[in-house]
Each structure stands twice: as structure tokens, then as C-alpha cells.
Amino acid sequence: MIPLPAGRTAPRTAPVTAPATAPAGRPAPGSVPPQRTASGRPAPGAEPGRDLFVDVLRLLGMALVVLQHxxxxxLSFGDGRIATGNALAAGNMWxxxxxxxxxxxxxxxxxxxxAISFGRAARRGLPAPAWVAARLRRLVLPVVPLAxxxxPLPHLLLAMGLPEQPVLTAARLAGQLLWFLAVYVAVVALTPLLVRLDAAYGLRVPAAMAAGAVVVDLVRFAGGLExxxxxxxxFVWPAIHQLGLRYATGRPRRPWLIALAGYGAAAALVAAGPxxxxxxxxxxxxxxxxxxxTLALLAVGAGQIGLALALRPCAMAFARLPAVSRVLAWTGPRMMTVYLWHMSALCVVTAMVVxxxxxxxxxxxxxxWLAGWPHWLLLLVLALWPLLRAFSRFEMPRPAAPYTGGTVRIAVAAGLAAAGLLLFTAFGFVPGPAPLAGAGLLLSALLLGRTAGPARRNAVPAPGTRR
Known part of the structure; x- marks a missing residue:
């Protein structure tokens, strides 16, 4: 919610390197058939072969991220300073x-x-670097208006005489959540390689990554190297991402067993410490x-994935409801904008209320707290709405000609983008050279990943875009 690019319209059970076949007029095996209204027309947001389960996970993930944040x-304010705490730190709320x-x-x-988007692109003959370039553009471009x-906003607010500490706290908070995007840019750039590893070694790839997480935690906690x-x-995030690649080639069996094993391992790790x-x-x-x-978070992730897969039939039935289909269709191309700007909405409402x-x-x-919570959420939605209207257009860039710059160039672009996002994560937008350097790295990444020329009328559309 997370804010991921579109491009999930390939058969779920077909290998990502080969097209699925089906008789004319029928959906491919394992895909979701197009939903239709009583008049026989396609339902809003329904597309042949669309994996609605992935759509539901994205919507659920984004909703829970925003709701939790x-x-x-x-929050409280006094003597020119704002104090912050965490409601989930009380009692057993953890x-x-x-x-x-x-x-x-x-x-x-x-x-x-x-994996599904990459498989579609490969079947259309789009080279892997061109696919990475299109995904990179979809991920990085929405960050440009945020930056x-x-x-300039902290400079303007301080010049207006606002207290320094709340302004700098907001400027730092607005960039902290970009850590996710930095990691995600890296795994997206590695997707062509990870797909090949999955085809060759299967579950041994995430298992090796989990083993790496075990070694790292041993060094961290037993060796004292924090x-x-x-x-x-x-290791942790790529391992979970790799399980998603595995899902694209076939749904795992015994999901309840996966859920119990994941949550059971997490409970044992927490009970044993540290x-x-x-x-x-x-x-x-x-x-x-x-x-x-940590390894404990990886175990919880495995438990969540098993639970989600076990509830997949319910999620699919829920997604087929016409009202839910419309929500999925509307939110799909706006999730990145919601993720990037929901903390800015929090800053606006905090400035007004607190x-x-x-x-x-x-x-x-x-x-x-319980009585005021719905009103607090309503204010935040009202603050987010104009930001969503203003900036969601950057999440849906116009189609461009396929990238032709080669693998090394797009790899450098992905590295620059990840580095720029990490600078925003570490320093936020607090006045200083680091955020300016981060912006420069992002713009350099976009320039390196640009196409060689303007889009042609008959050019292959970038994955996840429409003509």
C-alpha cells in the first residue's frame, strides 16, 4: 500500500517465463475470470487474468499502514516543543x-x-532493463513533488516565526517512511535475477536468505555488534519478496501450517529473547x-503470509463484490500517493489541533481517546484528500518509449535512487545539504532511466500503464 506499481494481470499459476494458454473465449488456467454485471458487461475494475488476491493484499496493507500511523x-505541545509517544506501547497493545x-x-x-508483470513483459519481448526502467520511473517520479x-517548506515556516522544534520534527517525519521505497527499489531492480534464481532453485532461495538472517542476528546479539x-x-525483506515470486508460479499448499509455523517460531523467539x-x-x-x-519479524511475516493464503477464497469473494471492485480500481493507481503523503496530512492536522x-x-x-478517534481520523482524511487530488497524477505517468540504455546504466540509476531515498530516510527534509543531495540523486536516477526519445504511437507501453 502499499504503494506498489500496477501490473498484476498474468495468470497466477503460470510460470512467469512462459505464456499460459487457454481455449478461445476462456480465461487462462488459474486466472481470475472477468467479473460481469447483470447486463453482461465487465464489472468496474475487473480484467481478465487479474489476480484479485494481490489487489486485496495491497489495499489491506495500505489501509492498515495508514490507520496505524x-x-x-x-501528542502534546508546551513551551514551544511537541512531545510524541506511541499508543501501542501501553500494556499488551504490542x-x-x-x-x-x-x-x-x-x-x-x-x-x-x-513477477507477474515481468512475465507479461517478457512474453511481449520487452527486455529486462526496459522493464526495470519502467518500474523505476513509476516508483521514483511520485517522490519528486514530495521533495x-x-x-523549501521548513525554511518558509521558520521564516514565518513558527517554533523550531515542531517544524523540524515534521520535516524529519515526512521523509522517514521512504526507507520502504529505498529497499523496494533495490528488489525491483533485482527482480529479473531473482526470477531466474526462483526458476532454478525454488524455495532454496528464500531459505538461504532466512539462513542469512539467522547468522546476522547471531552476530548482532551474541557477538554484540549492533x-x-x-x-x-x-535478507529479511528480499526473503519475503521472494515468497511473492513463488506465489506467482503456484499457490503454496497447507497455508494454515505455514501460518502456525511462522507465528509459533515468532512466539518462541520472543519468549527466548532478546x-x-x-x-x-x-x-x-x-x-x-x-x-x-530481525528473524522474529521474518517469522511473523511467514505467519501473516500463511494466514492470508488460507483466507484467499474469502478475499477473492470479497473482491468480486461490485462496490469492492470499484474501490480496488480507484485505489490501485493512487496507493503510492497515499503512502507518500499520509504523514504530511498528519503534520497538518497536528499543527492545527495540537x-x-x-x-x-x-x-x-x-x-x-475512543470517542475522539473517529473525529481525528476524519480530520486526517480531509487533510489528505486535496494532497491526493493534487499529486496522484505523478503516480500515473504518460506512456514512454521503451528504455534502450542497457543493464549497467539502469542498475546505476536504481542505485542512485535508493541512495537518495535513504538520505531522505535518515535526515528527512530538515534544512541542510543531505536532503538536497538526496533530491539530486533522485533526479539523476530519473535522467539515467529516461528513454532515448519521445514515445512513438506504436511503442510498446510500459508495464502497468495504459495507452
């Missing part, structure tokens, strides 16, 4: 994070969507399962 903050921490599901859905707004934990970024119970970072916690990711009116967050879970 909007509901967690415990148990909620075993379901609400849906980044594993988002990476899983991204792997499935990427264009937030780079910084080594960040190596798990290269893993904390929460799957998100908590204020003052000595260890985080999220930053950097800083401007002096209204602090009530005790989390108490009667006042």
Missing part, C-alpha cells in the same frame, strides 16, 4: 503489531506483482524488530 501518535505490522504482506504482494514541497543487524535489510514482543519500534526500547529487521488549539491526545484506549 494515524492512530499511534500520542500484540496488535503482529497483525497491524503489514510490511511483510506488502513485500509479498510486491514480489507477486513484480519539491518539503525541501550495527551488523542492518545487514538483515538484505527479541521484543512488538513488531514495530517502541519509544525507549533497547531492541527493535523493525529497524533493523499546536494551534493546544488539544493533547487523551489517554490511549480510554473513553476520551
Amino acid at each position: 494515524w492512530s499511534m501518535p500520542v 500484540l496488535v503489531t503482529w497483525v497491524s505490522q503489514v510490511m511483510p504482506l506488502i513485500f509479498f504482494a510486491g514480489g507477486a506483482a513484480g 519539491a514541497v518539503w525541501l 550495527a551488523a543487524g542492518y545487514l538483515n535489510i538484505a 527479541y521484543p514482543g512488538s513488531m514495530i519500534g517502541m519509544p525507549g526500547a533497547a531492541v527493535s524488530n523493525m529497524a533493523p529487521p 499546536v494551534g488549539l493546544g488539544i493533547s491526545t487523551p489517554e490511549p484506549g480510554g473513553p476520551a
Whole structure:
């Protein structure tokens, strides 16, 4: 929600390197047949071969990410400073994070969507570098308006005399969530290689990545090298992404067993320590399962994937409802915009309610908090809506001629994009040279990934775009 590119319209059970065949007028085996209304016309948002399960996972993931980020903050303002806390830190609320921490599901859905889209592109004869370039453009271009707004905004607000600490806190917060996009850009750039590895070695690939996560955690906790934990970024998220690639070639059997094994392993790891119970970072916690990711988070991710696969028939039936089909069709090309701007909406409402009116967050879970929570969410939706209307167009770029620059050039572009996003993650948009360098890296990535010339009328459309 996560904000992933479109491109999930290939048969789910067909190998990603070969087209599925079916008799004329019938959907390919394993695909979702087109939904029709009572008049016989296709239902809104329905497409032949579309895997609605992946669509539902993306929508569910984005909804839970936004809901969690909007509901967690415990805010108060005094003496020119804003204090922040986490509502999920109270009591046993950390148990909620075993379901609400849906980044594993988002990476899983991204792997499935990427494999399906890459398979479609390969069958159309589109080279792998051209596919990567099109996906890179879809991921990076929506960040440009975010940077264009937030780079000058702190300077303007400080010049207007607003308190420094809340302004810098908001500027830092607006860029922190870009860590996901940095990691996702890397795995998308590696998708052609990961698809080949999956075809050659199957489940041994994510198993090897999980083994790498075990080694990293041993070095981190037993060896006392805390910084080594960040190596798990290269093991935990790609392992979950690889499971999505596996889903694109055939749904795993015994999903309930996968769910029980994943959640059981996570419970054992938390009980034995040193893993904390929460799957998100908590204020003052000595260890985080999220930053950097741990083996416990990988186990929870496996449990979530198994649970989602077990509930797949229910998700498919839900997605076929006409109203849900319309929601899926509308939200699909806007999820990246929601992800990028929902924290900006939080900053706007916080500035108005907490800083401007002096209204602090009530005790989390108490009667006042429960009564005010719907009103808080409504204000946030109203703040997000104009941002969504203004910037969602960047998520749907016009079709371009296929990229012809070669593998090395697009690999450099992906590396520059990931580096720029990491700079935004580490420094936010706080005034200084780092955010400016991050913007420069992003623009350089877009320039390197551009096509050699203007789009031709008969050019092959980029994956996930329409003519």
C-alpha cells in the first residue's frame, strides 16, 4: 500500500517465463475470470487474468499502514516543543503489531506483482532493463513533488516565526517512511535475477536468505555488534519478496501450517529473547524488530503470509463484490500517493489541533481517546484528500518509449535512487545539504532511466500503464 506499481494481470499459476494458454473465449488456467454485471458487461475494475488476491493484499496493507500511523501518535505541545509517544506501547497493545505490522504482506504482494508483470513483459519481448526502467520511473517520479514541497517548506515556516522544534520534527517525519521505497527499489531492480534464481532453485532461495538472517542476528546479539543487524535489510525483506515470486508460479499448499509455523517460531523467539514482543519500534526500547529487521519479524511475516493464503477464497469473494471492485480500481493507481503523503496530512492536522488549539491526545484506549478517534481520523482524511487530488497524477505517468540504455546504466540509476531515498530516510527534509543531495540523486536516477526519445504511437507501453 502499499504503494506498489500496477501490473498484476498474468495468470497466477503460470510460470512467469512462459505464456499460459487457454481455449478461445476462456480465461487462462488459474486466472481470475472477468467479473460481469447483470447486463453482461465487465464489472468496474475487473480484467481478465487479474489476480484479485494481490489487489486485496495491497489495499489491506495500505489501509492498515495508514490507520496505524494515524492512530499511534500520542501528542502534546508546551513551551514551544511537541512531545510524541506511541499508543501501542501501553500494556499488551504490542500484540496488535503482529497483525497491524503489514510490511511483510506488502513485500509479498510486491514480489507477486513484480513477477507477474515481468512475465507479461517478457512474453511481449520487452527486455529486462526496459522493464526495470519502467518500474523505476513509476516508483521514483511520485517522490519528486514530495521533495519539491518539503525541501523549501521548513525554511518558509521558520521564516514565518513558527517554533523550531515542531517544524523540524515534521520535516524529519515526512521523509522517514521512504526507507520502504529505498529497499523496494533495490528488489525491483533485482527482480529479473531473482526470477531466474526462483526458476532454478525454488524455495532454496528464500531459505538461504532466512539462513542469512539467522547468522546476522547471531552476530548482532551474541557477538554484540549492533550495527551488523542492518545487514538483515538484505535478507529479511528480499526473503519475503521472494515468497511473492513463488506465489506467482503456484499457490503454496497447507497455508494454515505455514501460518502456525511462522507465528509459533515468532512466539518462541520472543519468549527466548532478546527479541521484543512488538513488531514495530517502541519509544525507549533497547531492541527493535523493525529497524533493523530481525528473524522474529521474518517469522511473523511467514505467519501473516500463511494466514492470508488460507483466507484467499474469502478475499477473492470479497473482491468480486461490485462496490469492492470499484474501490480496488480507484485505489490501485493512487496507493503510492497515499503512502507518500499520509504523514504530511498528519503534520497538518497536528499543527492545527495540537499546536494551534493546544488539544493533547487523551489517554490511549480510554473513553476520551475512543470517542475522539473517529473525529481525528476524519480530520486526517480531509487533510489528505486535496494532497491526493493534487499529486496522484505523478503516480500515473504518460506512456514512454521503451528504455534502450542497457543493464549497467539502469542498475546505476536504481542505485542512485535508493541512495537518495535513504538520505531522505535518515535526515528527512530538515534544512541542510543531505536532503538536497538526496533530491539530486533522485533526479539523476530519473535522467539515467529516461528513454532515448519521445514515445512513438506504436511503442510498446510500459508495464502497468495504459495507452
